[in-house]
Amino acid sequence: MEKGYSKKEAAEFKKMLLKQREIVRQDMDSIEQETSASSLKEGVGELSNMPVHLADISAESYEQEFAAELLENKGEVAADIENALRKINEGIYGLCEICGKRIKKSRLRVIPYARYCIECQKKREEEEKSSLRSGE
Numbered sequence: 842m843e844k845g846y847s848k849k850e851a852a853e854f855k856k857m858l859l860k861q862r863e864i865v866r867q868d869m870d871s872i873e874q875e876t877s878a879s880s881l882k883e884g885v886g887e888l889s890n891m892p893v894h895l896a897d898i899s900a901e902s903y904e905q906e907f908a909a910e911l912l913e914n915k916g917e918v919a920a921d922i923e924n925a926l927r928k929i930n931e932g933i934y935g936l937c938e939i940c941g942k943r944i945k946k947s948r949l950r951v952i953p954y955a956r957y958c959i960e961c962q963k964k965r966e967e968e969e970k971s972s973l974r975s976g977e
């Protein structure tokens with residue numbers, strides 16, 4: 842079993858993670874505000890003396906669906922970031938959660954919250970693709 846990156850080695854990634862956590866939180870806040878703002882609009886005036894346009898409604902719900910999906914993705918990233926920060930504290934940062942090998946620093950510089958090494962990530966994506974296909 843390989844060792845994770847030490848706190849010292851992980852310091853540069855910790856900085857990136859903290860920064861990204863801040864950005865993700867701000868993104869989530871603004872998405873939430875936008876969605877609640879657009880649902881507020883529905884209840885306000887104007888609509889009463891105007892025929893309801895179906896196209897508008899579907900665009901609106903599409904927008905909300907999109908926002909919900911976006912929010913879910915951001916939530917997953919936020920969880921991965923927390924997970925990575927916890928691993929730095931425990932001294933197991935940078936280990937692939939599947940094969941236990943060290944994830945290359947070059948990969949962590951792009952995705953500091955990566956949970957898997959590039960090989961395992963590829964395998965997972967292929968499995969997901971094939972399970973989607975067989976599910977049809």
Ligand SMILES: [Zn+2]
Nearest residue numbers: 937940958961
């Ligand atoms: Zn791996």
